[in-house]
Amino acid sequence: MSRWTRHARVLGICWRAAVASEVEYRFNFLSNVALSTFWMVWAAAGASVYFRFTGVVAGWTHAEVLVVIGLFFALNGIRQALLQPNLERMTDYVRRGTLDFLLTKPFDPQLLVSLRQVRVNNLLDPVLGLALATVGMVLAGRGVSPAALAAFLLLLACAMLLMYALTVVLMALSVVLVAAEELDRVAFAFVELSRFPVDLYRNPAQIVLTVVPVAFLTTYPAAALLGRLDAYLLLLAPAVAAGSVVLATWAWRRALRSYAGASA
Numbered sequence: 001m002s003r004w005t006r007h008a009r010v011l012g013i014c015w016r017a018a019v020a021s022e023v024e025y026r027f028n029f030l031s032n033v034a035l036s037t038f039w040m041v042w043a044a045a046g047a048s049v050y051f052r053f054t055g056v057v058a059g060w061t062h063a064e065v066l067v068v069i070g071l072f073f074a075l076n077g078i079r080q081a082l083l084q085p086n087l088e089r090m091t092d093y094v095r096r097g098t099l100d101f102l103l104t105k106p107f108d109p110q111l112l113v114s115l116r117q118v119r120v121n122n123l124l125d126p127v128l129g130l131a132l133a134t135v136g137m138v139l140a141g142r143g144v145s146p147a148a149l150a151a152f153l154l155l156l157a158c159a160m161l162l163m164y165a166l167t168v169v170l171m172a173l174s175v176v177l178v179a180a181e182e183l184d185r186v187a188f189a190f191v192e193l194s195r196f197p198v199d200l201y202r203n204p205a206q207i208v209l210t211v212v213p214v215a216f217l218t219t220y221p222a223a224a225l226l227g228r229l230d231a232y233l234l235l236l237a238p239a240v241a242a243g244s245v246v247l248a249t250w251a252w253r254r255a256l257r258s259y260a261g262a263s264a
Contacts, residue, residue: 010107011115018085018118032121033128040073040128043195050200058199063139064226065197070133071218072195075159077125079191083167085117087184090174099175099259110252114168133225142226151224151234158241159217165244166190172248172255194218213240 044066051062060068093099093113102116103109137144144152170183194217198209209215216237223229 011111014112014116015118018116019120029121029124033124036073036077036122036125036128040069040132043069043073044132047196058197060197060199061140063136063141064222065200066136066139067133067225068136068197068218068222069195070129070131070136071156071222072129072191073132074126074129075163075194075217076188076191077122077129078160079163079167079187080122080125081119082115083163083187084184085119086114087167087170087174087187089117090171090183094175094259103256109256110168110249114164114171133222137225140226144225145227148225148227151229152221154234155216155221155224155229155237158237159221161241162213162216162244163187163191165241165248168245168248169251172251175255175259190214191217197222216240 047065047069048062050057050065055061057065090099090113093102099113102112105112166187170187174183190212193209193214197219198206198215199219201209220229220233220237224233
């Protein structure tokens with residue numbers, strides 16, 4: 001069995017255990033789906049205010065903005081389902097010594113700590129977000145070519161890697177700072193800034209959000225789906241995503257070198 005196959009198998013066992021512990025509370029799942037649907041519809045309706053007296057804002061129509069909003073809800077759902085529950089537990093791992101236990105496992109500690117938990121209540125959010133993006137595409141009257149779909153999937157994967165890299169960096173900070181319960185708010189704020197196309201922000205905010213790089217989360221994937229993406233971004237986005245993961249892994253390993261254990 002290869003290393004990555006073993007990793008996938010172990011994570012699958014962890015996820016099944018996490019799902020089994022949460023499915024007992026089915027009402028929580030249904031209520032979260034209803035709440036997520038409400039907030040998504042509210043955000044879509046709220047965006048129409050910007051287009052009350054004009055059909056285009058900063059080069060984006062209302063329908064095209066709906067695509068971005070849908071992708072925001074999809075990515076935020078992935079963050080809440082796969083990344084947030086692990087980040088929230090990081091401080092407890094350090095304080096209670098659980099991190100010591102996890103580090104002794106014959107498994108990559110970064111993957112085990114960052115992807116061990118899953119939150120069932122948010123698993124349907126990405127589906128709802130992609131449904132809104134589809135509605136936006138239909139309203140925009142845009143067909144999706146195979147090339148545009150491939151570019152979209154590539155940039156969407158890059159966006160997820162960027163979110164993962166940010167989570168790992170925040171986990172590394174949790175190891176160093178110990179008292180870091182509110183670090184998840186940093187991750188949420190990062191994703192929240194991608195709710196609308198970065199073109200709608202004024203400079204210098206637009207430049208900052210492009211460099212950070214918030215634009216890679218929703219604006220560029222939406223542009224790829226709409227067939228309006230600059231070709232050079234197909235090379236830049238994977239480089240940015242890969243560089244972010246490498247940097248995050250370095251930060252995690254550096255934090256572990258300074259970690260003395262719960263008994264220290």
